[in-house]
Amino acid sequence: MTARGPYERDAITEGQLYRVLKQSMGLALAPDNPMNGFRGGAARQMRDIPWQRFYDLICRWWQEFPDGFRAEYVRRINVLLAAHRIVWDLRANGTLHRVVPAPVQVQIDAVFAELSDPRFAAARTSLRAALDAYDERPQRGRDACKNAMDALESVGKTVFNLPTRTFGDVLNQMRREHRSATETIGVLQRMYDMANNHFRHGMIEPFTLLTSEVDFVVFTFMAGILLIVRL
Numbered sequence: 001m002t003a004r005g006p007y008e009r010d011a012i013t014e015g016q017l018y019r020v021l022k023q024s025m026g027l028a029l030a031p032d033n034p035m036n037g038f039r040g041g042a043a044r045q046m047r048d049i050p051w052q053r054f055y056d057l058i059c060r061w062w063q064e065f066p067d068g069f070r071a072e073y074v075r076r077i078n079v080l081l082a083a084h085r086i087v088w089d090l091r092a093n094g095t096l097h098r099v100v101p102a103p104v105q106v107q108i109d110a111v112f113a114e115l116s117d118p119r120f121a122a123a124r125t126s127l128r129a130a131l132d133a134y135d136e137r138p139q140r141g142r143d144a145c146k147n148a149m150d151a152l153e154s155v156g157k158t159v160f161n162l163p164t165r166t167f168g169d170v171l172n173q174m175r176r177e178h179r180s181a182t183e184t185i186g187v188l189q190r191m192y193d194m195a196n197n198h199f200r201h202g203m204i205e206p207f208t209l210l211t212s213e214v215d216f217v218v219f220t221f222m223a224g225i226l227l228i229v230r231l
Helices: 014-024 037-048 051-064 067-083 103-115 120-134 141-158 167-177 182-198 211-230
Strands: 088-090 096-098
Touching: 014 037, 014 051, 014 088, 051 067, 051 096, 067 088, 067 096, 067 167, 088 120, 096 120, 103 120, 120 211, 141 167, 141 182, 167 182, 182 211
Parallel strands: none
Antiparallel strands: 088 096
């Protein structure tokens, strides 16, 4: 990378990245001109910050790179993360998302493809919010589960033309119309009961689901979306 002025937007320098590290990580005592140069100084400072802040720094540094350099920055960061088997991936927009198994990613892509229909705009917004919460550091499990359930409910109400009703009413309509196997509807009913017992309707009790349960809930709701939208 070329070394022009320290804050020119068409170039990036080690000094600029070091200053961003120092400011964004709150390293007030870090020297302005570190021994052995900015790269060595950055490495020393990064060893002393909590590991979770490293991910914040990745996203913050992305903002400093001019458009012409961002794709390469994303590529190199993802090579680094993959080499250390870190289950995060840097998107082209500078945000991190959790790496999921390939079949799950196929399901995510399929759900968003189905929700591209304008009539599912509300569901798409809710599901995007669910995945943003799922990807958050630390993860916001309650929000991820709640928004995924909201997306499923919105799809059900749209497909069955029940705009003012609940997902319970959607399930009852599915039973009346025999649109799915009894066991399939039963699974959706149990997931709906789980939602009402753990993370919906303004509950104030502490969220107690495990991270693995959050995975199960979010991706089961997404499977439910695919099921209902394709009925």
